[in-house]
Amino acid sequence: MNARNRRVTTKVVAAHEADAERRHEHRFQVSESVARLVMRTTANNLPLSRDDRPYQWSTTTYCDTVAWSIYRSAQRGSAMQLRIREYHRTRPRQVLGPGTAWIEFKDDEEDTSLKERYGVPMESARSFLRSEPAISDLNHGLAERAGRLLKDGARPVCVTQYNRLAYSSLDSSVRITADHNLMYFALPWETTDEDDPSPLGSLLAMEPDVIVEMKWYSDLPHWAVDLHQYLKENTKEERPSKFIVAMRHLLGENGAARK
């Protein structure tokens, strides 16, 4: 129960990526065979995303407050997600480990989203989570809203891990991804002084199927309209965000959740 005190004292300049405008975002839960067909068609029309190694493990750590204010807002259809993303070749069994962390802010509404993210060393991300001013130029827009959430006590509470296959047009106007092996984990509440990687908590659930996501800015190209229709016809369920699904499992609000 010893508190550790390691603090980042110098500010880092973060790699910054942001959506140009709100994007449409639809998610579909489909079988493996449907996903294969969809991704084959996608591969004929879009290049592999330059930023995503195929089937690398994405680990996303989501924050919320003790009163679950982010989750409750998301359930009402509009919320600011605050999350830390890490990428690995093989599945890590701890989160917030050494290396590059992407601090992501995502403003979700019913059908669209706006995302902004900053790549920084993990120690800077941890300082950010403690509301310490460790990152330069992180005091406007979504980041400023996220900062208020942290001051209200938001902390890492749950984690998703999955293998992602991502295709994206060169101008980023269309992005289609397939997430395999999606797993949801609990994460014990952290005390503010902890700076070491956090071991994953219990496995809450595993998705039996593949989650296909389509994101686009204004109009879909013709082939993608057909693909979207095919997905709608073959989906088992149109999905809420991974954050909402994870929180439902965490709080036992998922009904008959598959485990």
Place this chain on the structure above:
Amino acid sequence: MKAVEEAIRSDAPPTRVVVVEDDQASADVLQRRLQANGMVVSVAHDGQRGIALVEELLPDLVLLDVMLPDTDGYDVCLRIKSNSSTAPIPVIFLSARGEVVDKVRGLSCGAADYITKPFQAAELLARIDAVLGQARNPRVPRLVRTVDRSGGARLRARVAIGDSALAGHVERLLGSRFDIADGSEAPDVLIVEGNAPVPADAPEDASVIRVTGGRASDDRPEIVPVDAQLPRIVDLVVREERLDQDLSAAAEALIVLAAAVASHDRPSQGHSERVAARAVQIGRALGLDESTRMTIRLGALLKDVGNARLPAALLAKQGELTPDERAMLERHPILGEELLGGFNRLSGLLPIVRHHHERLDGTGYPDGLRAELIPLEVRIVTVADRFEALLTDRPDRPGVSEAEAVRILQGAVARGELDAAVVAALATQIRSNGGQQP
């Protein structure tokens, strides 16, 4: 085949393999081939039975098909790798799916190898040998985090020997393993010569080692010769004495206080033991080390020791408490901390004793601490305490089933009182045990 030949030659236990393969004919051929090479093979024809077999047998190796009737091999592999008891077991995928993406996906799930069908038996056996060889000779990972083990920290020695040449020699010998204390620092161990008196300012709890510049004597075996073995001997003696002190202090406190509580608090007899056992299980599920689990166990056993200083009539009262009575009852964590505060060796338990009624949202007692100030060990004991209390019949309500108790605790999580991850770990345990019904 090297592993098999070695096993046969050395009478070592045979390699135990679980094959998860839905095709009966393929499974039979594979089973016979492996058995012919000295392996003990168990077969499951779907993913669920495969996982159950792996958890039951804890084999040396799992051979896993990707396409299974109830799920896919990736799912099975991830479940094996997510369970701490089965995670070290190597998994080899056997699949007709030979695209690069399939292999990448299989290996990224934690498999040790991916072999495409059809395969040659010789290649399969060679790969099995290679994987088993690696599993038996794990290398230390290069990026292991340094673990802060208070039990492994360097101890401080003071050399109180008048002969400066001998004292310098002893300091040089001990310097490799101990920090050498000057006069202002309290030492863990004092080194004195022969029958010389122990310095008057030496701490009472410091170990004393007597040494000689000459040879060891059969008459005085406690006097240690100054040679290359000295650091090892001093280290062993000090650690053994410390362990004895810790254990005896803890045991003495436990016996006295637990008995006092049990005789004073009849209605909850056995409750602390059940809470301690449950809290340790949760701690294990969350991957906490043995020393932390021991702290949790002792803390859970002693968390209500403050009840011993409350009126017996108050503890035995059935029906609603008055505000004054409630305020008095809610002082038991503070009283418990005061009682145990005299035992230095139990200081690590005090946060559990004082804070086990705190809530993450700050509405608990006695200090109204919020989430980030409540240690994980305390949060675990709090959940175990509330869970076990719900299972027990009380004058004002009957006990509920384990599954219902979990649902009630999840409600407390939603209200911001308990740590969601701790309750999730408890829920996973209850679910895997079948969740006792009322």
